[in-house]
Each structure stands twice: as C-alpha cells, then as structure tokens.
Amino acid sequence: MTERCDVVGVGFGPSNLALAIALRETAPACRARFFEAQDGFGWHRDMLLPGATLQVNHLKDLATLRNPRSRYTFVNYLQERGRLVDFINLKTQTPTRAEYHDYLEWAAADFGDVCSYGSRVVGVRGVGAEGRIDALEVDVEQGGELRTVETSHLVVAAGLRPRLPRGIVPSQRVWHSDTLLSSIEDMPYRFHRRFAVVGAGQSAAEATAFLHREFPDAEVHAIFGRFGYTPADDSPYANRIFDPATVDEFHGAPAAVRERLLRVHASTNYSVVDLDLIEELYRREYDESVRGDRRLFVENVSAVERAVESPRGVTLTVRSETRGSARKLDVDIVVFATGYEPEPIEELLPGLAHRFQRDDRGVLVVDRDYAIRTDDDFAPAIHLQGGTEHSHGLTSSLLSAGATRAGEIAHAVSTRSAAAFERLLVDEVAS
Numbered sequence: 001m002t003e004r005c006d007v008v009g010v011g012f013g014p015s016n017l018a019l020a021i022a023l024r025e026t027a028p029a030c031r032a033r034f035f036e037a038q039d040g041f042g043w044h045r046d047m048l049l050p051g052a053t054l055q056v057n058h059l060k061d062l063a064t065l066r067n068p069r070s071r072y073t074f075v076n077y078l079q080e081r082g083r084l085v086d087f088i089n090l091k092t093q094t095p096t097r098a099e100y101h102d103y104l105e106w107a108a109a110d111f112g113d114v115c116s117y118g119s120r121v122v123g124v125r126g127v128g129a130e131g132r133i134d135a136l137e138v139d140v141e142q143g144g145e146l147r148t149v150e151t152s153h154l155v156v157a158a159g160l161r162p163r164l165p166r167g168i169v170p171s172q173r174v175w176h177s178d179t180l181l182s183s184i185e186d187m188p189y190r191f192h193r194r195f196a197v198v199g200a201g202q203s204a205a206e207a208t209a210f211l212h213r214e215f216p217d218a219e220v221h222a223i224f225g226r227f228g229y230t231p232a233d234d235s236p237y238a239n240r241i242f243d244p245a246t247v248d249e250f251h252g253a254p255a256a257v258r259e260r261l262l263r264v265h266a267s268t269n270y271s272v273v274d275l276d277l278i279e280e281l282y283r284r285e286y287d288e289s290v291r292g293d294r295r296l297f298v299e300n301v302s303a304v305e306r307a308v309e310s311p312r313g314v315t316l317t318v319r320s321e322t323r324g325s326a327r328k329l330d331v332d333i334v335v336f337a338t339g340y341e342p343e344p345i346e347e348l349l350p351g352l353a354h355r356f357q358r359d360d361r362g363v364l365v366v367d368r369d370y371a372i373r374t375d376d377d378f379a380p381a382i383h384l385q386g387g388t389e390h391s392h393g394l395t396s397s398l399l400s401a402g403a404t405r406a407g408e409i410a411h412a413v414s415t416r417s418a419a420a421f422e423r424l425l426v427d428e429v430a431s
C-alpha cells in the first residue's frame with residue numbers, strides 16, 4: 001500500500017530542517033516526511049575550512065526570527081553545549097561554519113523520526129483522472145529500492161548544484177570548490193607544487209587562503225576576471241534586502257523593479273568576499289614580495305580558456321584580457337570556485353511542468369507562500385525553498401529568511417489542509 005503524508009520534503013538541508021521545526025511547533029498533527037540524499041545531515045561539509053565563518057548574523061538561525069522562544073535557536077544550542085558565556089566573550093555575531101554545522105546537526109538529530117537519509121527523490125507524478133490532479137506520488141530511491149509516498153504538499157529544498165565552465169570535467173586534479181576537503185583527502189600524494197583557483201567569490205578567496213596556508217611549499221595562483229576581489233556589501237541599509245519584510249515588498253513589486261533590485265544589490269551576495277579575507281590575502285602577497293619569496297599570485301582580469309589534463313598535471317591556458325595575450329600555466333591541481341545554480345525543478349517533475357503557470361518572460365509564477373501557481377485542476381501544492389530569486393528576492397535560498405520562510409510555508413500547509421478537510425466533510429454530508 002502506498003504511504004500517505006500531508007507534506008513531503010525533498011532535501012533536508014537548513015531550509016527543510018527549519019520547516020520541520022516550524023511544523024512541529026505550529027502544526028504538530030501534520031504528518032511530514034523528508035527525504036535526504038546524503039547518508040546523514042551535512043551542510044556544505046567540504047567547505048568547512050578552518051576559521052571560515054558564517055556570512056549572516058547567528059540570530060538568523062533556524063527559528064529565532066519566526067519564534068525567538070523556540071527550543072531550536074542558536075542561543076539555546078550554545079546553552080545546551082555549555083558555551084553560551086564563552087561565545088558572548090568572543091564578541092562575534094558570525095560563528096565559524098564548523099560551529100554552525102554542529103548547531104544544524106544538533107537540531108537535525110531531533111528529527112530522525114521524520115527524515116529518511118540515504119534517500120533520493122527521483123521523480124514526482126500526478127494522481128487523478130480526466131486531467132485533474134488530486135495528489136502527488138513521490139518516488140524515492142532508498143538503498144537500491146524504490147518507495148512511493150503520496151502527498152498533497154511537496155516542499156522542494158534541493159539546494160544548489162555546482163557550476164563548472166563549459167567543457168570542464170571534474171577529476172582527481174580538476175575540482176569544484178564544493179568537494180574541496182574530500183578531494184584533498186583523496187589526493188594520491190600531498191607534495192604538490194602548484195595550485196590554481198579560478199573565481200573571485202567568497203569560496204574562491206577562502207580556497208586560495210586555505211591552500212596557501214595548508215601547503216606551505218606550494219604556489220597558489222588565483223585567477224579571475226575582475227580587477228580585484230570585491231568586498232561584500234553588508235552595510236545596514238543594503239542588508240535590509242535580506243529582511244523578512246522585504247520579501248513582501250519585493251514580491252509585490254513590478255517585474256522590472258525586481259530585476260533592477262537583484263542587479264543593483266548583487267554585491268550583497270554574488271562574486272564578493274568578506275573585506276577581512278581580502279585584506280588578509282593582500283597582506284600575505286605583500287609580505288612575500290618584501291621577502292622576495294613569492295608563492296601567492298593573483299592573476300586578475302584573466303580567464304582560463306582551456307584546461308588540458310595529463311597524468312602529470314593540468315596545463316591551463318590563461319588569457320589576460322588587458323594584455324590580450326595568453327600563456328600556459330602548468331599546475332598540479334585546479335580548483336574551480338565558479339559558483340552554483342539552482343536544481344531545475346522541471347527535472348524532478350517532468351510530467352507536471354506543463355501545468356505550472358509562467359509569466360511573459362517564461363519564468364515560473366510563484367505565489368507569496370512560495371507555492372508554484374498551477375492551473376485550476378491541480379489540487380496539490382508545490383512549495384519552493386530556493387529557485388525563487390525572481391519572485392521573492394535575494395533570500396531565495398539563503399539562511400537569512402530561512403526561519404520566516406519555513407513559518408510561512410508551514411502556515412500555508414496547515415491552512416490548505418484545513419480547507420481541504422472542510423471540503424471533504426461538505427462533500428460527504430452532501431452525498
């Protein structure tokens with residue numbers, strides 16, 4: 001018999017973990033089940049570099065902005081770990097990502113009853129007759145077996161997938177930053193002489209600083225198209241773009257205004273680096289030039305045109321855009337810190353995509369409660385946590401709005417479920 005749940009969540013990263021918390025606190029009768037492809041909880045494990053910090057205030061945790069009295073706040077985590085006072089003495093609002101990972105894992109540990117790990121959602125189908133869709137069937141691959149769960153609410157929080165330049169294929173010597181730590185662990189030997197890191201964002205700068213420190217005899221070449229690393233704009237007025245209330249304003253604005261805001265304020269999130277880290281890298285490079293012992297090279301206004309791998313290394317063709325000339329650079333390892341892109345929703349629901357409404361630019365229409373707008377004969381709801389920048393703004397998949405977004409989706413789920421239950425009662429009385 002097919003299992004039935006009120007809510008099925010795809011993925012169990014911070015977004016759906018926040019939703020599990022919100023449902024438990026606000027709609028405890030709701031039967032929810034989350035499926036996570038990883039074998040256990042993990043939040044960008046391969047980028048938990050020593051000293052790397054969260055880029056958002058810890059009060060924007062899994063719960064505080066929705067319910068500051070929740071058991072699952074970062075402050076309560078600190079209290080339970082016996083570190084609350086010590087943390088205060090640190091005088092920081094941005095804990096290390098390693099500590100934040102421990103916090104997320106601590107919270108996730110309470111939800112083992114609703115989350116199945118090692119379980120990948122491989123497809124979602126509509127159930128109904130005569131063109132009407134009444135519910136969704138979710139196919140899950142678990143230990144080589146296929147399991148199907150029926151639901152009326154699907155919440156997709158599948159995260160982002162690493163983006164590599166066209167023609168670049170990951171290998172033992174060619175990595176995306178998303179696999180940095182495990183790729184280092186899998187290196188056949190550690191005596192590499194030369195690394196290249198491609199990209200100008202936070203991950204690129206972190207990877208450059210990390211490799212430079214971790215391999216004290218190796219050269220590190222940072223290659224990017226900008227003139228210099230650009231600081232992240234976390235000034236207070238710009239930071240309001242991440243406020244929960246901004247989502248209302250953004251969602252209600254004309255498309256052209258939304259597009260302009262995303263463009264103008266991209267520097268709060270994209271291809272930008274914490275100023276401290278920029279200054280640290282500059283200090284290291286300057287210090288090496290004083291000592292005459294260079295091993296950190298920042299190659300700006302440059303692009304990698306080709307990467308040819310051989311058993312002995314990777315030969316990069318690096319074109320300087322100012323000089324207009326290209327040169328060969330032989331490296332042992334190249335790390336592409338070239339960002340991420342949303343998992344395309346259509347790949348998960350190929351048979352349903354034609355029922356989704358799109359605007360005149362062809363992008364999905366997503367209602368304020370994060371549900372994809374469908375045609376009238378489509379009863380179930382599909383909520384998105386991520387992939388909604390165009391409709392809800394820059395917080396689409398960020399931690400900043402995670403708690404409030406989860407609260408809004410939990411509210412929508414329980415309201416829609418209550419309305420459906422009422423309809424059912426009315427139908428039964430009538431028949």
Ligand SMILES: Cc1cc2nc3c(=O)[nH]c(=O)nc-3n(C[C@H](O)[C@H](O)[C@H](O)COP(=O)(O)OP(=O)(O)OC[C@H]3O[C@@H](n4cnc5c(N)ncnc54)[C@H](O)[C@@H]3O)c2cc1C
Nearest residue numbers: 011013014015035036037047054055120121158159398399
């Ligand atoms: C290195 C790094 C640092 C970051 N730091 C910050 C930060 O400081 N502040 C901030 O706001 N944002 C940060 N981000 C942005 C990031 O998007 C969020 O931190 C956060 O991970 C979003 O949570 P999520 O649950 O939506 O997605 P994810 O954390 O990516 O989780 C998605 C989960 O879904 C699972 N999954 C995917 N497909 C399926 C499937 N078909 N079936 C089952 N499971 C599936 C994945 O295995 C994954 O565990 C960072 C991103 C990176 C890469």
